[in-house]
Amino acid sequence: MPPFEEVVAEYGPMVLRVCRAVLGPTDAADAWSETFLSALRAYPDLDPGANIEAWLVTIAHRRAIDVGRALTRAPVPAETLPERPATDPDPADYDPHLWAALKALPPKQRQAVAYHYLAGLPHAEIAVLLGNSTDAARRAAADGLKTLRKLYPKDDS
DSSP, X not given: OOOHHHHHHHHHHHHHHHHHHHHOTTTHHHXXXXXXXXXXXXXXXXXXXXXXXXXXXXXXXHHHHHHHHHHHHSOOOOSSOOOOOOSXXXXXXXXXXXXXXXXXXXXXXXXXXXXXXXXXXXXXXXXXHHTSOHHHHHHHHHHHHHHHHHHSOOXXX
């Protein structure tokens, strides 16, 4: 296997093109760097017969996606700050009927609804949190939502 420096010299431009294709020219350099840092760590264990180009493209693709995700989570500066809400507002003050309906749900249904519909967790992760199966977590979320629709009818007027 060639020394890692030669791999960078030979495949660096191709990796940069992949990163630019996924992220655009502005953020591609970060993904390029992350790609070769990851590759450097894994290179000693790489199979001598491996297709280095395909291996690097796979890493570049994943790092570019990671950089893109990180950019979407980065704070954005604002010219003006929003008004500060009251300190320690009680969520029940916003819609006491909704909170009463949520409180009426059995604990596992309430948790499943909150974890899935508010936090966006998949049912498999909810199952781990609740100590049951994925199917049971899915059922608890569905039953909880069905009960909420009965207890808290939508006001269309």
